[in-house]
Amino acid sequence: MAHHLAALSCTETAHGIAAGDWTATEVVDATLSRIEAHDAAIGAFLATYGDAARRRAQQIDADPGLRALPLAGVPIALKDNLCVTGQRTTAGSRILESFLPPYSATVVQRLRAAGAVIVGKTNMDEFAMGSSNENSAYHSTANPWDTSRVPGGSSGGSAAAVAAGMVAGALGSDTGGSIRQPAALCGTVGLKPTYGRVSRYGLVAFASSLDQIGPITRTVQDAALMLSVIAGDDKNDSTTVPTAVPAFHQDLEAEAADFTIGVPEAWLGEGVDGEVVNAVADLLEDLEDAGATLKPVELPHEKYAVPTYYVVATAEASSNLARYDGVRYGFRSERQDDLAGMYANTRSEGFGDEVKRRILLGTFVLSAGYYDAYYGRAQCVRTLLCNDFARAFADVDVVVGPTAPSTAFAIGEKADDPLAMYLSDVFTVTANLAGLPGISVPCGADAQGLPIGLQILGPALGEDKILRLARLVERLRGPWGPAPLGGP
């Protein structure tokens, strides 16, 4: 019984609570016991809020108004770079080990207002810098489908928690693929909304022109539902787009014939695992057989996306992370003979290696004498990449390809090679640079049974399109459901 409740989708959970089939308390208990039973092996969570979650569940059970909310009683996990009032928010870093935010992120307020029960915070690469969760200052996270492998990153804890059936939905953040890549590696659905669709207020900033918050779930319906809840204008984030938010989850069914699908040839070429190529190619064939129109698209500047990304993202990160100086909050070094020494010691002891590497790279590309050659040039290439997509979307509804060039790699395999790790983002960084919405949906498995994700990119504010095609893919290939971990 307990396992059965933890395996429900967000949508099923809320409907069942509204209908009286089960209570929020039963659902939350099932979630907490699944976490208790399996998180020692998975390492998805950095904190859980058992008592607060049970209290909230009781409130929901006692109030018919709350039971009618769209996410009534649905246990949700948050990536640990989302602020919750008074709850430790570390962003996976030692420098924020003691940080208790004085306010909650807009997305957290909106989830709660929709009836969701926040059950805990998930592990992540430090400051969302990484593609494997190995850069967390606390511990690594295992992929629930094969615990010797990484879950992807940086929202690896959120993807693992969802894949393990600990929660039906979680929030992640995506700066260069940090929602979509772990979603693909864990057999889950991960959605990065259009830049500005979701408020970033209360998100620990990494690269402000690229960061977006989005859902990781096991079904497309749930991703659509969570997006409908968290999206929309926010006076606390002036980059939010004031466009009305459709009820994405209520209009998901479409036919293959409704889609003209753009396929960039390079995405199924060199550097991509054969099994990944085959899974995507097979799916495209099935979509074509079902009536979709496939069309090759040219993205001439797409091959420059990763170097462009690593200049823009590190430049913005070096600026954003300047705030961690040991003065106003967070960690301060014991070695503080003078002010300059206190700053440097605090930052050197508080940040991990990858974060230091990116701060240095970002500081370098912004420094006098190098700014035009690196940062200025990268921002121009970014414009050319945006233009490539604008041209493509004049001809096609969506652009598809693999989410990641391989399935989940072994823990430790790429940990010592920053550049190899950066290349696991080769297909995902484009959407952030161009501000476009993207979704990863499971589309097959490799010979070891590891999940393969299909990435669908849409035009700005075209989340409805990519969700509908993702739903069609789900109808053809089926959702993965929770990993069979045994026990509750």
Added chain:
Amino acid sequence: MSVDPTVVRHVAELAKLTLERDEQAALAEQLARILEFVAQLDEVDVTDVLPTKHVIEQTNVTRADEPRPCLSQDEALEGAPRADAGHFVVPAVVPAVAPAVVPAVAPLPIRKIPPD
């Protein structure tokens, strides 16, 4: 492209990071590899291309210049590693000097700030 360890030291100074000698050497090598990879961007003709400032067309977002609720002073100081009497406390900015060489200075008169 190679990166001189003196460049790494300079950038580390700008970024307020202290690096051990072996860290400097390792980072110089890693940065060199990353910058070599980034050098691909030199192939792209960016003549007359404007840099991207914002991906979604937006005009300036403003609000009425009126006070609205914000954190209290206590809340703002709650997370500080050291705070005292409504201030963040940091190590001395001006190095301490032996009292004997400090000339006696009359205290500054306290200027009364009229109430609102």
